[in-house]
Amino acid sequence: MRFAPPRFVPAAPVRVNLASDTQTQPSPGMRAAMAAAEVGDEQAGADPTVWALCDRVAALLGKEAAMFLPSGTMANQVALATHCRPGDQVLAHESAHILSSEAGAQSAITGVLVLGLPGGRGQFDVATLEAAITQPSRYSPPQRLLEVEQTANRGGGACWPAAALHAVADCAHAHGMATHMDGARLLNAQVALGVPAAEQAAGYDSVWLDFTKGLGAPMGAVLCGSADFIDEAWRWKQRLGGALRQGGIAAAGCLYALDHNVARLAEDHANARALAAGMADIPGLVVELPETNLVFFDTKATGLTAAEFAARLAAEGVLVSVTEGTRARACLHLDITAAQVADAVAAMRAAARA
Numbered sequence: 366m367r368f369a370p371p372r373f374v375p376a377a378p379v380r381v382n383l384a385s386d387t388q389t390q391p392s393p394g395m396r397a398a399m400a401a402a403e404v405g406d407e408q409a410g411a412d413p414t415v416w417a418l419c420d421r422v423a424a425l426l427g428k429e430a431a432m433f434l435p436s437g438t439m440a441n442q443v444a445l446a447t448h449c450r451p452g453d454q455v456l457a458h459e460s461a462h463i464l465s466s467e468a469g470a471q472s473a474i475t476g477v478l479v480l481g482l483p484g485g486r487g488q489f490d491v492a493t494l495e496a497a498i499t500q501p502s503r504y505s506p507p508q509r510l511l512e513v514e515q516t517a518n519r520g521g522g523a524c525w526p527a528a529a530l531h532a533v534a535d536c537a538h539a540h541g542m543a544t545h546m547d548g549a550r551l552l553n554a555q556v557a558l559g560v561p562a563a564e565q566a567a568g569y570d571s572v573w574l575d576f577t578k579g580l581g582a583p584m585g586a587v588l589c590g591s592a593d594f595i596d597e598a599w600r601w602k603q604r605l606g607g608a609l610r611q612g613g614i615a616a617a618g619c620l621y622a623l624d625h626n627v628a629r630l631a632e633d634h635a636n637a638r639a640l641a642a643g644m645a646d647i648p649g650l651v652v653e654l655p656e657t658n659l660v661f662f663d664t665k666a667t668g669l670t671a672a673e674f675a676a677r678l679a680a681e682g683v684l685v686s687v688t689e690g691t692r693a694r695a696c697l698h699l700d701i702t703a704a705q706v707a708d709a710v711a712a713m714r715a716a717a718r719a
């Protein structure tokens with residue numbers, strides 16, 4: 366097993382990159398804003414652009430305070446470490462990013478257990494949550510935190526309805542747990558549902574936004590919560606090496622994204638619907654109906670694994686990502702046009718037939 370990613374050499378010149386919404390290129394306007402940023406030593410509290418971003422995101426998410434971090438993974442881990450102690454249990458959906466994609470960080474760093482809850486589209490209901498709640502005893506791990514993802518990534522980019530978010534948060538609070546929202550794509554949900562992010566996050570003690578997904582920035586996530594929570598979280602930011610120097614260079618890209626790249630997420634959602642509609646006509650592909658910018662599909666009926674199908678597409682310069690087995694994902698983002706969507710559908714039709 367090799368853990369380092371190999372240096373990426375495309376099988377063919379890349380025409381349509383649907384592999385991930387993390388693969389956007391910073392636009393010329395964003396680069397200019399970054400180059401012009403006023404900066405200082407962030408871990409000494411001296412970076413005005415980082416403060417400006419934190420104030421702006423705290424207001425956007427309806428929280429008292431915020432901190433800037435290099436990545437969403439660190440935002441999740443700082444939050445879990447701040448809420449929990451070793452031996453505590455976190456309740457989350459069984460498809461949660463913290464379970465599948467963060468290298469076991471919460472166990473390695475904080476020593477928490479994650480209990481995965483079942484449910485369609487990356488969501489679970491109050492009855493499922495209630496059923497997982499144990500009587501406090503000396504045997505059971507302390508149930509400290511509820512975690513939800515909005516949008517649910519492996520749940521197909523699905524949006525929890527705001528009422529469902531509030532219902533599970535109320536249930537968790539009633540049982541003495543804190544609540545955390547992995548809002549990597551929360552602004553996609555704001556645009557898709559037409560419900561302000563602050564309203565969606567209202568029942569959550571901590572919530573963060575990723576700027577490196579559909580928002581198109583090269584780095585950065587902002588974690589929000591009460592002033593006391595963010596104060597405590599600073600110890601973990603420092604401990605994990607997430608305290609920065611001239612972080613304003615990166616924060617300026619995030620501020621630019623808030624000004625220019627939020628409303629346009631609707632275009633990604635329209636492109637996702639167009640892609641899914643085009644793929645639905647391709648024999649052998651079973652496509653999940655997209656709610657936001659992610660299009661998950663199954664290749665089983667083509668006789669190909671997702672990896673084989675993706676390799677055929679890559680040979681034509683169309684990139685998608687493999688989830689597992691016969692499940693694959695295509696991501697729409699700001700570097701993808703409607704014309705490229707049509708091009709990708711044609712390539713998928715040929716790959717499914719070949």
Ligand SMILES: *Cc1c(COP(=O)(O)O)cnc(C)c1O
Pocket residue numbers: 435436437438439441462463514516517518547549550575577586
């Ligand atoms: C991408 C993602 C993360 C991690 O964010 P990074 O910025 O890549 O570290 C966490 N949760 C979800 C749901 C994600 O999609």
